[in-house]
Amino acid sequence: MSRAADAIPIPDRIEEASFSPSTAPPAQAPKRWWGRPLAEVRWQAELGRLLVDSVFWGRDVPHGAGEPVLLIPGFLASDGSLVVMHSWLRGVGYEPHFAGMLANVACSDRALDRLDARLERIHRETGRRVTVLGHSRGAHFAKALARRRPERVASVIALGAGLD
Numbered sequence: 001m002s003r004a005a006d007a008i009p010i011p012d013r014i015e016e017a018s019f020s021p022s023t024a025p026p027a028q029a030p031k032r033w034w035g036r037p038l039a040e041v042r043w044q045a046e047l048g049r050l051l052v053d054s055v056f057w058g059r060d061v062p063h064g065a066g067e068p069v070l071l072i073p074g075f076l077a078s079d080g081s082l083v084v085m086h087s088w089l090r091g092v093g094y095e096p097h098f099a100g101m102l103a104n105v106a107c108s109d110r111a112l113d114r115l116d117a118r119l120e121r122i123h124r125e126t127g128r129r130v131t132v133l134g135h136s137r138g139a140h141f142a143k144a145l146a147r148r149r150p151e152r153v154a155s156v157i158a159l160g161a162g163l164d
Contacts, residue, residue, distance in 0.1 A: 056088060064093035068126045070119055072099045074136030074160065082135065097122050104137055115141055119152055129154035136160045
Protein backbone atom coordinates (compact mmCIF):
# COMPACT_ATOMS: atom_id res chain seq x y z
CA MET A 1 0.00 0.00 0.00
CA SER A 2 1.23 3.54 -0.73
CA ARG A 3 1.93 6.21 1.88
CA ALA A 4 -1.06 8.34 0.69
CA ALA A 5 -3.48 5.51 1.34
CA ASP A 6 -2.01 5.01 4.82
CA ALA A 7 -2.68 8.69 5.70
CA ILE A 8 -6.43 8.55 5.00
CA PRO A 9 -8.37 7.01 7.90
CA ILE A 10 -10.91 4.51 6.61
CA PRO A 11 -13.58 3.20 8.99
CA ASP A 12 -13.74 -0.52 9.56
CA ARG A 13 -17.38 -0.63 8.66
CA ILE A 14 -19.40 1.69 6.43
CA GLU A 15 -22.37 1.59 8.85
CA GLU A 16 -20.30 3.25 11.58
CA ALA A 17 -19.16 6.04 9.27
CA SER A 18 -22.59 6.75 7.83
CA PHE A 19 -24.85 6.54 10.83
CA SER A 20 -22.84 7.50 13.91
CA PRO A 21 -23.41 11.10 15.03
CA SER A 22 -20.29 13.24 15.16
CA THR A 23 -21.30 14.91 18.43
CA ALA A 24 -23.39 13.84 21.37
CA PRO A 25 -26.86 15.41 21.64
CA PRO A 26 -27.22 18.14 24.27
CA ALA A 27 -28.08 16.94 27.78
CA GLN A 28 -30.93 19.47 28.06
CA ALA A 29 -32.63 21.95 25.76
CA PRO A 30 -30.99 25.40 25.71
CA LYS A 31 -32.72 28.06 27.79
CA ARG A 32 -34.76 30.62 25.87
CA TRP A 33 -33.14 34.01 25.51
CA TRP A 34 -35.63 36.90 25.58
CA GLY A 35 -33.40 39.40 23.78
CA ARG A 36 -35.00 39.09 20.34
CA PRO A 37 -38.55 40.07 21.34
CA LEU A 38 -37.12 43.11 23.09
CA ALA A 39 -35.31 44.13 19.90
CA GLU A 40 -38.63 44.09 18.05
CA VAL A 41 -39.91 47.04 20.09
CA ARG A 42 -36.72 49.06 19.64
CA TRP A 43 -38.45 51.15 16.98
CA GLN A 44 -40.60 52.74 19.67
CA ALA A 45 -37.53 54.01 21.53
CA GLU A 46 -36.02 55.23 18.26
CA LEU A 47 -39.22 57.07 17.36
CA GLY A 48 -39.23 58.68 20.79
CA ARG A 49 -35.66 59.87 20.30
CA LEU A 50 -36.55 61.21 16.87
CA LEU A 51 -39.54 63.17 18.16
CA VAL A 52 -37.43 65.09 20.69
CA ASP A 53 -34.60 65.88 18.26
CA SER A 54 -34.39 69.50 17.08
CA VAL A 55 -33.60 68.34 13.52
CA PHE A 56 -36.97 66.57 13.36
CA TRP A 57 -38.68 69.86 14.14
CA GLY A 58 -36.71 71.66 11.42
CA ARG A 59 -34.41 73.70 13.63
CA ASP A 60 -30.86 74.32 12.46
CA VAL A 61 -31.36 72.57 9.11
CA PRO A 62 -31.42 74.11 5.64
CA HIS A 63 -34.97 74.62 4.42
CA GLY A 64 -36.07 73.94 0.88
CA ALA A 65 -37.93 76.16 -1.55
CA GLY A 66 -40.39 73.61 -2.90
CA GLU A 67 -37.81 71.41 -4.64
CA PRO A 68 -39.35 68.07 -5.68
CA VAL A 69 -38.03 64.90 -4.03
CA LEU A 70 -38.90 61.37 -5.19
CA LEU A 71 -38.81 58.84 -2.31
CA ILE A 72 -38.04 55.20 -3.20
CA PRO A 73 -38.39 52.54 -0.47
CA GLY A 74 -36.04 49.62 0.13
CA PHE A 75 -36.45 45.95 -0.72
CA LEU A 76 -39.75 44.45 0.50
CA ALA A 77 -40.83 47.88 1.77
CA SER A 78 -43.66 50.13 0.64
CA ASP A 79 -44.14 53.88 0.45
CA GLY A 80 -45.42 53.62 4.01
CA SER A 81 -41.88 53.00 5.24
CA LEU A 82 -41.01 56.56 4.19
CA VAL A 83 -44.03 58.38 5.66
CA VAL A 84 -41.98 60.03 8.41
CA MET A 85 -39.37 61.17 5.87
CA HIS A 86 -42.14 62.49 3.60
CA SER A 87 -43.69 64.45 6.45
CA TRP A 88 -40.34 65.85 7.57
CA LEU A 89 -39.35 66.95 4.05
CA ARG A 90 -42.70 68.71 3.58
CA GLY A 91 -42.25 70.41 6.95
CA VAL A 92 -38.85 71.85 5.99
CA GLY A 93 -40.01 73.18 2.64
CA TYR A 94 -39.52 70.42 0.07
CA GLU A 95 -42.16 68.82 -2.16
CA PRO A 96 -41.86 65.06 -1.52
CA HIS A 97 -43.46 62.45 -3.78
CA PHE A 98 -43.93 58.76 -3.07
CA ALA A 99 -42.77 56.25 -5.68
CA GLY A 100 -46.14 54.48 -5.73
CA MET A 101 -44.79 51.14 -4.49
CA LEU A 102 -46.89 48.73 -2.45
CA ALA A 103 -43.83 46.47 -2.07
CA ASN A 104 -40.41 46.92 -3.63
CA VAL A 105 -40.15 43.39 -5.01
CA ALA A 106 -40.77 43.75 -8.74
CA CYS A 107 -38.32 42.79 -11.45
CA SER A 108 -35.68 45.51 -11.53
CA ASP A 109 -36.26 46.43 -15.18
CA ARG A 110 -40.03 46.79 -14.75
CA ALA A 111 -39.66 48.66 -11.46
CA LEU A 112 -37.15 51.03 -13.03
CA ASP A 113 -39.46 51.68 -15.98
CA ARG A 114 -42.31 52.58 -13.59
CA LEU A 115 -40.02 54.81 -11.54
CA ASP A 116 -38.82 56.48 -14.74
CA ALA A 117 -42.44 57.26 -15.66
CA ARG A 118 -43.05 58.62 -12.14
CA LEU A 119 -39.89 60.76 -12.37
CA GLU A 120 -40.98 62.08 -15.78
CA ARG A 121 -44.43 63.01 -14.42
CA ILE A 122 -42.97 64.86 -11.40
CA HIS A 123 -40.46 66.65 -13.65
CA ARG A 124 -43.21 67.68 -16.08
CA GLU A 125 -45.62 68.85 -13.34
CA THR A 126 -43.04 70.86 -11.39
CA GLY A 127 -40.86 72.02 -14.27
CA ARG A 128 -37.83 71.29 -12.08
CA ARG A 129 -35.16 68.65 -11.82
CA VAL A 130 -35.97 66.13 -9.09
CA THR A 131 -33.85 64.99 -6.15
CA VAL A 132 -34.20 61.21 -5.88
CA LEU A 133 -33.88 59.76 -2.38
CA GLY A 134 -33.69 55.99 -2.08
CA HIS A 135 -33.33 53.59 0.80
CA SER A 136 -31.40 50.32 0.33
CA ARG A 137 -32.59 48.80 -2.99
CA GLY A 138 -34.36 52.09 -3.66
CA ALA A 139 -30.99 53.85 -3.63
CA HIS A 140 -29.78 51.57 -6.40
CA PHE A 141 -32.86 52.52 -8.41
CA ALA A 142 -32.14 56.19 -7.68
CA LYS A 143 -28.62 55.82 -9.07
CA ALA A 144 -29.96 54.02 -12.16
CA LEU A 145 -32.53 56.79 -12.74
CA ALA A 146 -29.80 59.42 -12.52
CA ARG A 147 -27.73 57.59 -15.12
CA ARG A 148 -30.75 57.02 -17.35
CA ARG A 149 -32.23 60.54 -17.07
CA PRO A 150 -29.56 63.04 -15.94
CA GLU A 151 -31.62 65.90 -17.39
CA ARG A 152 -34.43 65.12 -14.90
CA VAL A 153 -32.40 64.29 -11.76
CA ALA A 154 -30.93 67.10 -9.65
CA SER A 155 -29.17 64.78 -7.19
CA VAL A 156 -29.30 61.35 -5.60
CA ILE A 157 -29.46 60.72 -1.86
CA ALA A 158 -28.69 57.13 -0.84
CA LEU A 159 -29.67 55.78 2.57
CA GLY A 160 -28.37 52.41 3.70
CA ALA A 161 -26.90 51.33 0.38
CA GLY A 162 -23.39 50.75 -0.83
CA LEU A 163 -23.13 52.39 -4.24
CA ASP A 164 -19.76 51.30 -5.56
